[in-house]
Amino acid sequence: MDTNDAGLGSRLAAYLSGMGPSWVAGAVAAGPATIASLVTAGALFGYQLLWVVVLSAGAGALTQYLAMRLGLLTERGIVAVVEDHLGEWWAWLLVADAVIAAGVAQLVIMKTVATVSSTVTGVDARIWGVVWALVLAVGLAGRGYRFLEVAAKTIVALVIVAFVASLFVVPIDPGAAVAGLVPSVPSGGALVAAGILGGAVHITLITMHSYTMRSRGWTRDDYSLAAFDVGASMLVAFGVYSLAIFLVTASVLTSADLSTVGAAQALGPLVGPSAKWLFLLGLWGAAVSTLGGNTIVPPFLLADKLGWGTTIDDSRYRGLLVAAALLSAPGAFIGGAVLGQLVLVLALGTVGTPFAIAIVLYLLNSDAVPDRNSTLANVGGVALLLVTGTLAANFVRSQVAGGIGPLSGVVLAFAAALALAMLVLLAKFVREEVVAA
Template sequence: MSTSGQSGGVAHYFSRLGPTWLAGAIAAGPATMASVLVAGASFGYALLWVVIISALFGALAQYLSTRLALATGEGIVQTVENRYGSIWAWILVIDVVLAAGLAQLVIMKTLADVSALMSGFDARLWGVFWAIVLAVGLAGGGYRVAELGAKVIVSAVVLAFVASLFVVPIDLSTAATGLVPSIPAGVSGALIAAGVLGGAVHITIITMQTYTVRARGWDDSDRSLARFDIFASMIVAFGLFSLATFLVAAGALHGTVDAAGLDAIAAAAALEPIAGTYAQWLFLIGLLGAAVSTLGGNTIVPPFLVADKLGWDTDVSDRRYRTLLAATALLSAGGAFIEGSFFQLLVLVLAFGLVGTPFAIAIVVLLVNDRSVVDETPGFALNVGAVALFSVTTVLAGSFVQDEIASGLDPLTLFVVAFAVAMSIATVALLGSQFVSKLSQKETPAESQL
């Protein structure tokens, strides 16, 4: 039951925040941190425009998803199945499971490798340890455990990077040139741009929002609280985090490190002006915290959608859901056995997720404009923003795929291309079917008069 009418002012609002903080915890994770750091180190301020629109578009995507959840009281898979049928619901589930599953493995690799760097113990042992901790914590407390951890860790990470802005020299006049949209060449500019945007506009957090809003028990009377939650989480917390990290990287790392081979140790140099010899430890602790909070949020996403599709409850009171959640957490231990540098893999995993995101955006936009699903559709300005969100996401995802093809057709590239083709066909088919349906609905009244 909604409690939005209770008094308490700002303190009361903050006590009730949650759904978008969990999304923000995933957005402000190690993958975004790596993408933004690589962007600043590689191109200076050139990709500032992507960093800014990532927070704005991220907030817009979460707001559209929240409106859908408030209006229906359902998870997105159930809504898609009710309106479009089981096949479209399964396509959405598969899209999310692939994007979130790959992210889960790479983020676990990050957590395990960072733990190994800090302790000296084998990363594979850390992977198994963290997977067990994750399984026990989430299966025991579910969403509430992830939400609480997200609020604490994301807030701490944001403060650390914002503080560094006061001591790292920032060239404001040069930074202003980065507000002009362009994708620089070299060091896979399209990949990095897609990774930066993919940190905030990602199918994982867009779809997850409908379930976490429902878990909070919000309804349509909580819309003002939801807007506050989104503003505080995506614009203020995530926006400050990504902007501060980018500006610090551009000011401290550009031209001083090998951006193509940037790793965690080299990236830690960005914090030397405020931490001195402790910069490496400070950076690793921040990276560790971001990875923990992101894993907590990301782990619950595939079980949410799969359970919803199978008709199970999406909380730990349902033993089937609890088992699925624990199994997802335990399987993530496999990420610790992946070879390669986690820093570069983190950028790739966000870009890959962005490829599957236009399909989710199209679904959400169609549903919130469908009067058979919602009582109140978005206004003109909000729909213009939604079209811009879909368009920019599609263009950057397409640029990334083209960049991958140009780099050579290895097995990973073939998988990315196949995934992109499949999701593009699905998106076009969905939009086309709804366009035809709208036309037939308009023609029916005229035909009945003949």
């Protein structure tokens, strides 16, 4: 064997065994909310939104790459970097943005986990909500980040296998699928498109990355491994996961009036029990892995803002983990159809995501990092900002169009505050560049 080939093989093996932080983000992205958006898109519009599914994988990988750069080049948590270079008010705004998005998502994700657990076992979903909350509290507070990372990598891999296997028992229309790669948004598809993209490009994924890398002890010397980690988890694994789910539902389902569990059950009489159980088990694994990954986001950000440690060695951080885990239990008691709630959660997260992207881009082009962003990275980042901003604006417009109620009013106020903050940030950046010139 050629020496170069042997060296490349050894390096690849080391990268594969060393992966981790981005897989935790991938576990959150590859969750029931994303499944709900994909099921809705496929059932309502067939293959028409396939281009959004493909775009989401690339956009998700680029977003995590930018977040990875900031975390490695500063070797600090994002909240501390924001506070040092922008100020305390900006840090609190970022914390509030992420905690609101993660907190709302946590309740609906727990509802999904409990519902699927009940469907599989026959035990009441509310009991499962309490059980899973206790499992989270004991597992995360007792074992810490490494427990979560190992679980995320294992479960996500199994989930992908389950959904890819379901492709072999469902008839796919190749011609219609290719036509779906042509960008177009059918009437009523804006919210669903925002949900699909929101699963891959989300404020929780952006803000958590610097902390998961710190938990692994990664530094600037691990840049290549970290980049490989992002590509393998978000571009490849998450991309395959999304494509498999979308193609299955677009090929078979004809009604979006389903819960995520209902979508799995509907596959049984249509294409056989094997498809039903593969989809159901995949959903269960995705929900469990997402619940764990999402739980750690608020404790990471709050602990960093308060100057506490972000590992279980600090009892205050461990207390935040336990609180976040136990406070997710009420999600199992929420009524209503979970499918629409999951799509809404992702779309709501999309409102807060442009602000997080703007913060990351600002810091990567400031003296916060030793090496500023390349032109290509900046172009990609601005494109992400424009796409997520447009989707967020469409979502807010759709909420307000139905009349200003409690929910739409909160969404509108939240979006307006973040939009104003981004304008201020842009003006600050322009002023600093003019002075520097």
